[in-house]
Amino acid sequence: MHGQRHDCPGHLRERPDGNDVILCATVDADATVDGLGGDDTIAVAGSVNGTVSAGAGMDHLSVFASGSVSGVVVGDGGDGDGGDGDDHITVAGVVTSSGDILGGAGNDFLLVGVNNGLVNGGDSSDYCRVASGNGPVGFEYPL
Ligand SMILES: [Ca+2]
Numbered sequence: 001m002h003g004q005r006h007d008c009p010g011h012l013r014e015r016p017d018g019n020d021v022i023l024c025a026t027v028d029a030d031a032t033v034d035g036l037g038g039d040d041t042i043a044v045a046g047s048v049n050g051t052v053s054a055g056a057g058m059d060h061l062s063v064f065a066s067g068s069v070s071g072v073v074v075g076d077g078g079d080g081d082g083g084d085g086d087d088h089i090t091v092a093g094v095v096t097s098s099g100d101i102l103g104g105a106g107n108d109f110l111l112v113g114v115n116n117g118l119v120n121g122g123d124s125s126d127y128c129r130v131a132s133g134n135g136p137v138g139f140e141y142p143l
């Protein structure tokens with residue numbers, strides 16, 4: 001199931017292990033998009049009002065400049081299967097006051113445009129950059 005592409009209309013999506021490509025227009029407040037295991041690429045064009053989790057693996061998460069995050073974007077769900085993963089999270093749009101960008105376990109790269117919420121690298125050695133707003137926390141290296 002490597003490289004399989006899934007479209008996401010904003011409803012609950014959970015995929016089995018594998019390297020998934022998941023594209024979302026929006027993620028509704030009550031929805032969770034979970035890449036689970038494997039090295040996933042998850043991109044959201046609009047608002048993340050719910051939860052986007054990459055799960056285990058070395059994942060790439062991105063929210064486009066046209067989007068915003070008022071929910072949670074987390075690089076690793078901490079499912080304890082040993083696949084901590086080094087994740088890349090890029091939020092080109094705005095993180096609102098209720099938004100959380102979390103690297104979780106692993107050595108993560110977090111790039112955020114405007115942060116009015118929380119940007120936290122979490123465990124391990126993380127690289128973080130916030131262009132404006134609240135500075136990142138829980139990181140070891142500025143980008
Ligand atoms: Ca994953």
Ligand SMILES: [Ca+2]
Nearest residue numbers: 103106121123
């Ligand atoms: Ca981390």
